[in-house]
Amino acid sequence: MGKNRFTMGLLIIVIGILLILFKMDTFDFLFDFSWPFIFLLISIIFHVLFFMRIFPSGILIPSGILGTYGLLFIFLHFTQWGHLQYLWPVFILGVAIGLFEFYALDRNHEKGVLTAATVLTIIACVFFSFTLLYTVGIYFIAVVLILFGLWMILGRK
Numbered sequence: 001m002g003k004n005r006f007t008m009g010l011l012i013i014v015i016g017i018l019l020i021l022f023k024m025d026t027f028d029f030l031f032d033f034s035w036p037f038i039f040l041l042i043s044i045i046f047h048v049l050f051f052m053r054i055f056p057s058g059i060l061i062p063s064g065i066l067g068t069y070g071l072l073f074i075f076l077h078f079t080q081w082g083h084l085q086y087l088w089p090v091f092i093l094g095v096a097i098g099l100f101e102f103y104a105l106d107r108n109h110e111k112g113v114l115t116a117a118t119v120l121t122i123i124a125c126v127f128f129s130f131t132l133l134y135t136v137g138i139y140f141i142a143v144v145l146i147l148f149g150l151w152m153i154l155g156r157k
Contacts, residue, residue: 036077039070050105057106064098086135089127096120 021027046063049055072090076083099117103109 033077036070036073039066039073043067043070057102057108060102060105061095061098064101065094068094068097086131089124089131092120092127093124096124 043063043066046055046059046066050057050059050063068090072087072094076087096117099113099120103113103117
């Protein structure tokens with residue numbers, strides 16, 4: 001009983017010290033930097049457990065989603081989240097990637113999985129094109145109009 005009490009007492013002391021350190025914001029920088037990597041870590045763990053045949057193939061869908069979102073969050077974290085207004089279709093694309101992964105690696109996949117993944121990919125691409133048109137499209141239209149105007153002025157004799 002003495003060794004058990006010592007271990008429990010030591011564990012309680014460590015928890016108390018960690019609580020004080022968290023309250024003093026000691027770990028804030030570490031957590032602020034590393035939280036997007038948690039998504040990637042979970043995705044990698046799911047993939048490893050699938051390939052070790054511990055988890056069924058259905059785990060590939062959330063694994064693909066979490067991996068995609070993890071990469072997105074890492075990029076956004078290092079760019080101060082300013083690009084989310086243009087990259088939000090990645091959330092739709094993440095589901096499509098998870099479904100594509102399931103389709104590619106599951107031997108008993110259903111035919112509707114590929115259809116759903118393709119439809120989601122097309123939707124994400126359409127929304128990406130809308131955001132691209134909104135951001136740089138007006139410049140493209142302006143250049144085309146200027147060139148067309150110049151052609152109308154200079155092209156006729």
